Amino acid sequence: MYKSIEHKVRIVTIALAALAVLFVSGCSVTPKVDPDIAYEPPKHKVEDTLKETVVYAADVYDPWEGFNRRAYTFNYYFDKFIYLPIVNTYEFITPNYVEKRVSNFVDNVFEFNNFTNNLLQLKLKRTGITLTRFLINTTVGIAGLWDPATHWGMPRQTEDFGQTLGHYGVGDGPYIVLPVFGPSNLRDTTGLVTDAVAFSVAGPPAWVDDDTTTLIFNGVAAVDKRHRQSFRYYRSGSPFEYDMIRMLYKSKREIEIAK
Amino acid sequence: MEKLTRRITINSVIMVLFLGTSSLAYDYPFADPYVATVVGTPTEYMEALPSDVPVKFETLQMFPEREVPGILWNLDELRYSYIRQKGPAPLIFMIAGTGANFNSPKMQEMQKAFYQAGYHVISISSPTHPNFIVAASTSGVPGHLEEDSADLYKVMQAIWQKHQKKMAVTDFFLTGYSLGAAQSAFIARLDEQEKAFNFRKVLLINPPVSLYNSVLILDELLDFNIPGGMDNFDAFYGRLVNAFADVYANGENVEFNNDFLYRAYEFKKPQSDDPLEALIGISFRISSANMVFTTDVLTKAGYVVPKNLVLRRHDNVTNYVKVLTRLSFLDYFRGIFLPHFQAKDPSVTEAQLIKTLSLRSLDGYLRNSAKFGLIGNEDDVILLPGEIDYLRDLFGTRATIFPHGGHCGNMAYPDNVSAMVGFFADVKN
Numbered sequence: 001m002y003k004s005i006e007h008k009v010r011i012v013t014i015a016l017a018a019l020a021v022l023f024v025s026g027c028s029v030t031p032k033v034d035p036d037i038a039y040e041p042p043k044h045k046v047e048d049t050l051k052e053t054v055v056y057a058a059d060v061y062d063p064w065e066g067f068n069r070r071a072y073t074f075n076y077y078f079d080k081f082i083y084l085p086i087v088n089t090y091e092f093i094t095p096n097y098v099e100k101r102v103s104n105f106v107d108n109v110f111e112f113n114n115f116t117n118n119l120l121q122l123k124l125k126r127t128g129i130t131l132t133r134f135l136i137n138t139t140v141g142i143a144g145l146w147d148p149a150t151h152w153g154m155p156r157q158t159e160d161f162g163q164t165l166g167h168y169g170v171g172d173g174p175y176i177v178l179p180v181f182g183p184s185n186l187r188d189t190t191g192l193v194t195d196a197v198a199f200s201v202a203g204p205p206a207w208v209d210d211d212t213t214t215l216i217f218n219g220v221a222a223v224d225k226r227h228r229q230s231f232r233y234y235r236s237g238s239p240f241e242y243d244m245i246r247m248l249y250k251s252k253r254e255i256e257i258a259k
Numbered sequence: 260m261e262k263l264t265r266r267i268t269i270n271s272v273i274m275v276l277f278l279g280t281s282s283l284a285y286d287y288p289f290a291d292p293y294v295a296t297v298v299g300t301p302t303e304y305m306e307a308l309p310s311d312v313p314v315k316f317e318t319l320q321m322f323p324e325r326e327v328p329g330i331l332w333n334l335d336e337l338r339y340s341y342i343r344q345k346g347p348a349p350l351i352f353m354i355a356g357t358g359a360n361f362n363s364p365k366m367q368e369m370q371k372a373f374y375q376a377g378y379h380v381i382s383i384s385s386p387t388h389p390n391f392i393v394a395a396s397t398s399g400v401p402g403h404l405e406e407d408s409a410d411l412y413k414v415m416q417a418i419w420q421k422h423q424k425k426m427a428v429t430d431f432f433l434t435g436y437s438l439g440a441a442q443s444a445f446i447a448r449l450d451e452q453e454k455a456f457n458f459r460k461v462l463l464i465n466p467p468v469s470l471y472n473s474v475l476i477l478d479e480l481l482d483f484n485i486p487g488g489m490d491n492f493d494a495f496y497g498r499l500v501n502a503f504a505d506v507y508a509n510g511e512n513v514e515f516n517n518d519f520l521y522r523a524y525e526f527k528k529p530q531s532d533d534p535l536e537a538l539i540g541i542s543f544r545i546s547s548a549n550m551v552f553t554t555d556v557l558t559k560a561g562y563v564v565p566k567n568l569v570l571r572r573h574d575n576v577t578n579y580v581k582v583l584t585r586l587s588f589l590d591y592f593r594g595i596f597l598p599h600f601q602a603k604d605p606s607v608t609e610a611q612l613i614k615t616l617s618l619r620s621l622d623g624y625l626r627n628s629a630k631f632g633l634i635g636n637e638d639d640v641i642l643l644p645g646e647i648d649y650l651r652d653l654f655g656t657r658a659t660i661f662p663h664g665g666h667c668g669n670m671a672y673p674d675n676v677s678a679m680v681g682f683f684a685d686v687k688n
Contacts, residue, residue, distance in 0.1 A: 029575040031568060039565040042555075043594050046563075049582045055493040056581050069573040076333075096311075234333045237360055237390040238549045239556075240580040251500045252515070258504035 029066045060246045062175040071177040072242055076233035078180055079226075087226045101145040103228060106221045107156065108137050108144025112203040113195050117159035121167045126157040133157075158256075161198075162191025166257035175246055182231075183249040285662055287669045292638035293535040294524060295668030299364075301521040306676040308371040314342050316362075319417055321395040328556050330570035337394035338362075339418060341381045342374045347427035349459075350379040351683065352415055354446075356437030356667065358546025360384040364517070365436060368671045369679070376680045379426055381418055385439055386410055387546065389553040399558040400599045401550060402592070404470060404616055408445035415446075416455050431456040432683050436667055437641075440466035441618060447631070448624050462632045462682050465639060465667045468649055470616040473641040474543075474588040480640075481540025482587070484533045489585050495537065502527060539640065539666075548583035551591050552576070560595045618653070625653055632657050632682045634675065636664035 033039070050056070062068060091099070111134045118127040133149040133156065140148050150156070165187050173186025184192065200206065205214040238244060288304055289295040318336040327335045339361045351373050355366050361382040373380045384391045386407035392399055395414050401407055433456075435443040440463035447461045467473035482488065485495045506523040507513050513522045529535065555562040556570060563582050564570065586594075593609075600607050614620060625631060633654040637647055651658055659678045661669060669675050 029573055031570055031574045033568070037567060039568055040561060042561045042563050042565050044563050044582055044586060044590075046578045046582055049585055050578065051490065054490045057493045057496040058577055058581055058584075065575060066573070069575075073573070235362075237334060237384075237388055238545075239330060239334075239389060239552050240549065240576060243577050243580050244545075251496075251503075254500055255504040255507050258501075259508040 029069055058243050058247055060175050060250050061172065062246065064174055064176065068175060068177040069242055071179050072233065072245075074179055075177070075182060079233055083180070083226055087223055090223050091227060099224075099227065102220065102224050104137070104141070104147045105144045106217075106224045107147070108134065108141070109204050109217065110199075110221075111137075111156075112199055113161075114157055114159050116198060117161055117164045117195075118157055120161075120164045121159065123157075123159075126159070129154045130157050160188075160191050161194040162188035162253070163257050165191055166253065172250065172253070175250070183245055185250075185253075188253065285674060287661070287663055287672045287674070289665070289668065290663050291532065291535075292636070292640050292663065292665035292668070293532045293539065295636075295638075295663060295665030296640055297535050297538050297668075298521050298524050299668050300671040301518050305368075305671045306372065306673040308368060308671075308676075309375055312342055312371050312374050314340050314370065316340050317418075317421070319394070319414070319421070321414065321417065325393075327393055328569055329572040330556060330574060330576065331389070331393050331553060332572050334390045334393040334553070337384070337414065338390060339381065339383050339414075340370070341418075341422060342370060342379065343422075343426055344374075344377060344379050347429050348377055348379050349430035349432055349683070350381065350426065350428040351432040351434060352456075353380060353382050354411060354433075354435030354439030354442050355383065355385040355388070356435070356439050357385055357387050357543070358550060359439075360388050360390060365667060365670055368676075369434070369436070372676045372680055373683075376684065378432070378683070379428060381415070381422075383411065383414060383418075386442070387438065387550045389549050392550065392553045393557060398599065400554055400560075400596060402470070402596055402616070403600070404441055404445050408442045408449060411442055412446050412449050412453070412455070419456075430459045432460050432462075433458045434462040434464065434679075436464040436670065438467065438470070440464050441470060444618060444621055444625060444631070447628075448621060451624075458630060460630050460632065460683055460685075462634065462679065464634045464670065464679065465636065465641075466618060466633070466650075467641055468618050468646040469613070469643075471592075471613045472643050472646070474592075476641055476643070477540060477543040478587040478589060479540075480536045481544050484537035484540060492584070499534070543588075544584055547588050547591065548580055551583055551586070551595070552579055554595060558595075558599075560599075562591075562595050619649075622653065629657075633659065634678050634682075635660045636666070636669065637662050638665060640666045 094102070111130055115127060115130045115134070118130055133154050136149045136152070136154075137144045137147055140146075162184075170187050172188075176184045176186060176189055178184050178189060178192075181192065200214070205217070208214065234241060236244070287295070288301070289298060316338065317340070318338050320336055325335065353366060353369055353373075355361055355363055359366065361384045366382050370380045370382055386392070386396060387401045391410075391414075392401055396407070396410055398406060433443050433447060433450075434440075443461055443463055444466070447458055450456055450458050485491055487494075503519075503523060506519075506526045507515075510522055510526045513519065513526075551562065552564075554560060555564050559566045563579050563586075570576065597607075597609055597612060600612055618625060631654065633650060635647060635650055635658065637660055639647060647660065651660060659682075661675065663669070664672070664675070670679075
């Protein structure tokens with residue numbers, strides 16, 4: 001039975017990936033300049049205002065910008081027609097109290113990644129806190145539905161493999177807007193995949209060893225994640241939203257890696 | 260009898276003394292106006308407001324025929340929100356401040372406070388927000404108080420037309436903060452003639468007196484506070500990110516949420532106001548860049564984008580944001596705004612135009628109309644010396660002026676929320 005569910009999920013995933021590829025094909029970002037038209041120079045020309053010697057914060061290494069800008073729009077539509085309707089339905093039928101319990105549960109299961117990455121960065125105190133949190137919240141907090149550890153002075157010590165790589169000096173690499181997942185870069189995408197593989201091979205899914213359970217958990221975690229993320233594509237109304245998010249993503253990761 | 264009179268006198272003296280002390284004891288936490296403007300009101304000092312309110316989001320098309328270039332593709336429908344009470348109640352229209360949309364944090368706080376106090380609320384973006392420019396600005400050139408207010412008035416009527424059947428409204432009220440407050444004054448005067456709503460009460464929260472003076476102040480906050488000028492913005496930004504990283508790594512329980520700036524301020528305790536002033540300037544400069552780019556593309560003004568270049572949905576615009584963040588509001592005023600009005604009427608001078616962009620141009624009306632109320636701050640950073648005294652003189656007993664709060668920093672502080680809600684409550688029952 002669950003094999004067929006898995007099969008369906010795979011088909012849906014492949015279809016979405018194909019859609020994303022279709023959507024982003026033909027990826028130019030250079031404004032279309034017609035050689036037959038004489039363009040009247042604007043009052044403030046780019047070449048007169050910007051200087052080669054100056055570093056601009058808005059410039060982020062983004063060689064795949066054509067793909068990225070389209071993936072960004074794809075995510076807007078994916079949110080609008082698929083992801084957010086599911087999240088809204090979830091929020092409508094689920095009392096806030098239950099939503100909070102679900103978030104705690106999901107966070108507790110993912111302590112596995114916080115544990116491995118704190119350990120890999122040799123942050124032993126944080127590793128210890130993470131382990132203790134997991135033990136307390138799983139037992140006293142009843143399978144992680146509650147988070148008594150935070151109240152007892154042990155807040156979450158979030159770390160992911162992208163941060164671990166950054167901690168050891170790996171640079172950002174090219175900026176990437178991942179379909180569905182959103183803003184990232186080559187380093188953090190590598191981290192995301194590594195964390196996911198480690199989680200499923202050695203983490204809670206391996207301990208439970210039941211595909212249906214894992215599948216349901218992944219679904220719940222995906223909905224919970226979007227439910228907690230208030231970001232909405234194109235809501236700022238800024239024509240420069242893509243540029244702003246790119247700059248802020250880079251800074252946010254710098255800040256997170258420094259911790 | 261004499262005894263009684265004396266007792267009444269003594270009682271009133273005590274009452275006055277008591278009132279006096281209670282108005283002195285204003286405990287908003289930041290006496291520094293720049294800190295107040297940047298940090299606002301941290302959650303622990305805020306008025307307790309409901310976390311969930313039944314707010315609905317809607318869109319409206321004011322110009323269905325308007326051709327919108329690809330790069331502005333997602334802005335052609337005007338987004339707004341409303342909250343409806345179950346029974347009959349007065350309706351408050353709210354106008355956002357410069358560059359802000361209908362759902363900015365300040366608009367949400369006001370919306371919750373008014374909903375909690377029993378009003379229907381409709382929230383509208385500022386005419387300087389790109390969405391408003393594309394979807395609802397007749398000229399596409401924002402900044403003219405009278406024209407923008409006329410656009411707002413049309414939008415308000417269109418929204419009201421959509422909802423009037425389902426909203427039992429007993430009275431119409433109007434309010435706005437910052438630029439939205441100045442526009443509220445102009446809308447109210449227009450409403451005296453057109454009478455679509457007959458606003459009973461209008462509340463101006465932290466308005467500029469002269470729009471022109473205020474934008475010059477904001478331009479200078481940026482230009483004067485980044486060491487070495489805008490060419491060194493990247494270095495300034497880098498230091499800011501490092502400072503935030505330090506706060507995040509070493510502060511206690513610091514998270515990325517509404518209170519992050521407050522935690523950062525508490526942790527770093529900056530020695531001077533310079534970085535705070537620069538932050539205010541940056542925030543204003545980014546709003547301006549959004550606004551000016553939208554106007555430039557929509558009206559083909561040839562300001563930073565070549566007139567006949569059509570930008571498509573996914574075209575790279577990074578160079579334009581880099582150019583625009585180096586240009587001041589005054590550049591916009593001289594490069595797009597003034598030429599636009601001079602094209603319509605060649606006899607218009609810069610000085611005349613500046614004069615219309617001010618509450619002083621409505622002096623007689625504002626001075627004599629009982630429907631107005633004003634909430635301001637003694638240390639509002641967008642006012643020139645003397646301008647707060649002008650407001651105090653203009654509104655007299657209708658003004659509530661708090662000793663601190665900077666520009667809109669204290670709007671969510673309980674005393675301010677009471678003043679805001681209390682102003683309308685006077686006539687509610």
